[in-house]
Amino acid sequence: MTNERASPPAGPDSAPGSRRPGGRTARTRAAVRDAVLTGLTEHGYPGLSVEYVAERSGVHKTTLYRRWGGLEGLVVDALDLAGEDSWKPPETGSLRDDLRALTRETAASFADPAAAAAPRAFIAAAFQSAKAADALHAFYAERFRRCESVVLRAVERGEIPRSTDAGALVRAATAPLFLRLFVTREPVDEALADQSADGALAAALAGVFTTQPKPQLQPEPQPQL
Template identity: 70%
Template sequence: MAAKSSSSEPGTVRPGGRTARTRAAVRDAVLAGLVEHGYPGLTVEYVAEHSGVHKTTLYRRWGGVDGLVAEALGLAGEDAWTPPDTGTLRGDLRALAHGIVDTFTAPGTAAAPTALIAAAFQSERAAEALRAFHRERFARCGPLIARAVERGEAPAGTDAGAVVRAVSAPLFLRLFITREPVDAAVADEAAEATLAAVAAGAHVTTAG
């Protein structure tokens, strides 16, 4: 948003009612435009037409396309997602990995998150919003690792963000770099490799 740079950061609590409806309409229009045209083809005029929000309001509140994409990421970061709690670290890591695969391969729903990631390669403001989104996601995974430490499945000082990056990295490599197929077996492989690394203390970043 143009008025306050922090307003595009995920996790910020905002009022409901008309403001929430406006933001949701803008987000949906931004995602539709990214899927249809990609970041280079997204315009404020497109968002205005498809959201019902006048373009002068869009410029005033979000400043342009960069701000609109950052807003879409910010709103995504305000969801109610919580990390899995299966009772074991193995189960939690597998559930995380399967969630990533499902998000980026499910027909009809994968296009929008994929388009947001693509936009972050073309806009520094969108990239910062994406980093903020993931920082907040990593923080939500803190209890997952805390439970694993309590059960003796992970050494004290294991960093939740490092663990989530480890389980996600091979999946994103296949999805966005090598364009190899990903499925449940690949997700389980990523989880098992991360589980072994955690047990070996590879992701301990603070003193226990």
């Protein structure tokens, strides 16, 4: 199977999934998305090709080029479609439990090899394609935006300072997990998830994530000799 990357440019009306959101077009888009996910999982981005997606999805290669522009467009649209789900962050009634539930869910989603295969493949693709990287950034930006409600509710309950940066706190809670998963390649578990959440909460309580200017430390005056 060849790894065909060259493709004709997409026309102005050929944005992925831009025609008729329902009916046959929606089914076609879903079939193409599933084929891309399967291909990324089985072969990775370097081994994925338009021919593979065409054969797997049953959509003609000419149609794939016309509507998606080529391999990068297929990967980007698959990730865009994944971001159109109805996922919501936890709502337990306390920031500590919300953060723990969030980090535990993150750890669990990558602990299952079958469930983790597709997101791992998308992240790997982002290192090889600028467009895939942009799509991955948009996907996680939207995920973090949804998670900000966890922090905003905690602010209203008086658990943390009102000027806390919600996005920074949520990123800090999950960052240790992604470091282990994709940089040091160490295992993650529920204990680490709780530790990550508790560390971020402690930092928030200390005012680390507040958006107000921090006081500048003045140097101690030196005694005159």
